[in-house]
Amino acid sequence: MVSFPDASIDYRQHPECYRIGHGERGVFHVHPYKGELLPLWAIRNEADARQAVADLYARYRDYRGQNDFVGMDMARKYLQMGYTRARRYARYPGGRKKDAEGRLRQPSNADAEKARIAEHYREKLDQVRADDVYQRAKREYQRRLRSAKR
Template sequence: MAFPDSRIDYRRHPEAYRIGRGERGVFHVQPYKDELLPLWAIRNEADARAAVTALSARFRDYRNDGDFVGMDMARKYLQMGYTRARRYARYPGGRKRDAQGRALAPRDADAEKARIAEHYQRALDAVRDDTTYKRAKRAHQQRRR
């Protein structure tokens, strides 16, 4: 079975969930995509702060429910906020290449996006350091072996 498969309800079938690398699955793992994507934003600092707060709250809700897949997906959305904001901070318009396909040199182009990345980074670090999350992640990895 391919992962991620948007036809699977990963809340009902957490055994089918693979942690994967980085942000893999953020646009396909249901029902979490529908719950988390509307909360995610990097448009401006005010929206990003609200997004970080909302995503962190959802993480806590999933943790309280013992829902590892939800916790991990919330982590992935926080990670995506960080990586996208850093990209926009370093590359005007978020583009790494010019119109001719040549690589652009990274630079700190957008101070607001850099601040947004910092907000996401703090929340991401808190999730990664969460004892319950780490324990649930190890248990999920053991079950998948």
């Protein structure tokens, strides 16, 4: 078995090789989804982030309509990455948790715009996570993987 994520695999052609994993694992290695989703992702400013959230959610809906669980889950991961990265920048100046000497910084509410951006991402992330179609597809995907291992 090949380790996950393996950037040489086309996960649309071989969805059985995909692993859901924790958090944002695979966002930069799961092809062709990375190429479709990464260009949409942004946290630069609130206007760009609003557009990114709308575009990522539209892609999620496209994957959902195609019954493409891997695409749905990857869109979820990009929404999650938008949320977590924006929260980090909202709490730590420059997004860095450590200072120049390597000491941990105390979190603060350093950037109100990044906090708003995080909330835009979180709203859509919560919608995806609560989507009945996503939940069913995830359970079915996990069931198929368990059956294949037997």
